[in-house]
Amino acid sequence: MSRAAVLAGIGSCLPPRAVSNAELAPALDSSDAWIRSRTGVRRRHVADPGTATSDLAVGAGARALKSSGEPQADAVLVATTTPDHPCPATAPAVASRLGLGGVAAYDVSAVCTGFVYALATAAGLIAARAADRVLVIGAETFTSILDPTDRSTAVIFGDGAGAVVLRAGEPDEPGALGPFDLGSDGEGQDLITVPAGGSRQRLSGVPATAAEHCFRMAGKEVFWRAVRRMARSGRTVLDRAGWSPADVDRLVSHQANARIIQHLADDLGIPRDRSVSDIAEVGNTAAASIPLALDRAHADGVLRAGDRVLLTAFGGGLTWGSTVLTWPRLERA
Template sequence: MARAAVVAGLGAWAPPTVVTNEQLAGELDTTDEWIRSRTGISERRWVGPGQSTGDLAVEAGRRALASAGTAGVDAVVLATSSPDRPCPATAPEVAARLGLGPVAAFDVAAVCTGFVYALGTGAGLISLGAADSVLVIGADAFSTLLAPDDRSTRVIFGDGGGAVVLRAGSPTEAGALTGLALGSDGTLGDLIEVPAGGSRQRSTGLPAKTEDTWFTMRGQAVYAQAVRRMAQTVRDTARRAGWAPAEVDSFVLHQANTRILTAVARRLELPPERFLNAIALRGNTVAASIPLALADGAASGALRPGHKVLLAGFGGGLTWGSVALVWPRLHRPPASSSATATPRPSRAPAQRP
């Protein structure tokens, strides 16, 4: 029988600094009501001075390893678009900090679809026999890429990390990944981008314009593409898994904003209650959004063993993708290791360092 990648552990972590809508309203031309009505977000977590994507990845990875009851894996795949440095990749340092030894470790950059791409990569390593277990992490400190005065992006994004441990197993057992579908459209790459900092800008020999060093997004065009592409990839993966979309118990889509989740549900003619929504206290955490939502759903009981679950992402590139699984029975870590149970800190100033 063919080898399959099976979810064996789950962990997540968000930094302690809470940034509320009221705090942002004091800095930007906006209000709590405006933010909530357009995004469904009431607060988000941001990294503090000196914290990085690698820190988020290490904490999420540690929790996933504990959930799986293992101290080691054969490879680490980190999905991120906000690496600690442009070079080298962040994953090898994450592996070293977790004490995993000289294992294969590398980054995958697909923005908000990154975690799904990383799952596919980890599953490929297992199916080829190159690894018996893989730690797949999605982590982003995207707040570090946001222009301080850009209302359209600054209210949306939060920081965090989430991870799963994949192990080799049978395609018929609970937790086995199935129906993977991935896609991209590079002709629309400028809809979601950080224009400066790469080889194209640096090769000009000219200093980057300040405005080009920040993240930009063409919101209305992105909204239309996100709804269309996620609805289609959900259909594709459900078909490959042998399911009808109506059979799926829980859809865990990229947590961009509530309006997109509602629109995808409407396009699929499914009740919105089946679409897990963890946006209110997280915001858009980019590559971390799907595993953070999984952790929230597992902690709340929204995801139960035996549930048919479908994950789908959409992000810059443009990229999109989805994968299905029957939710397994996982070891539940202590409450203190759950992202949803992180002690609520005092309200920290929203200003970036």
């Protein structure tokens, strides 16, 4: 019989320090009103010195495991753009710190689409009977790769982690994920990038500048590509699931920008008030954005058992992906 990946637990972890627009604005020749009008962000959480991506991942993972009622998992996947080290992957250390040493553990790198890619990968492990329970974490310390003088990026991004536990179950039970749609377009790789630090730059024979070690994004180019790709991918999984846009109770997209979230809902034909958004409070947290939004919506009662949910994301690569599920009853850690 076919096995589905079923959502069994959820948790999140945010650094305690929250930085308001008012705190950032003077150094960027900006204002709270300007930042809000263009991004929808009011504040973002910033990791303190000495805090790494793995620390946030462990916090979120522990809460997700507790929520699931079972402290064990057969695999740990960490979706991140900001690993603790270029080598090795961050996931094995996270697994060890969670008392899961010895299980399969690896990172998934798809920038802001990373969490959806990791969900699909975990679903594959479960379908293949390589695992019965998988801990999937999206974790970022994105402020560590930002240029603090770049107004186009410094005001948008924040740090945080969100996690879910998936267990083997039946395709028709609440919480079952799928179908999935995943895609990429490598011709747009330079639109969302950190130019330096990899083999392309290191073997070029040209020393990198400090600025080239920072994150860059062509915001105007990315805006409409993100809307169109997420909308197309979202419609694909709705069609495969036999759902119409009217069937969707909650749209949870990558928290890229408040205007992108609004335009995406319009393009899909889903009322804007059905979109789940926490970008005002945490900013764009890349691979962590969807699980953070899910956990907040669950805690606030915005997501209720039986709600039909569409997840969709877009990120560097370029990459995109979507899936659907019916929200299950979950415990709050």
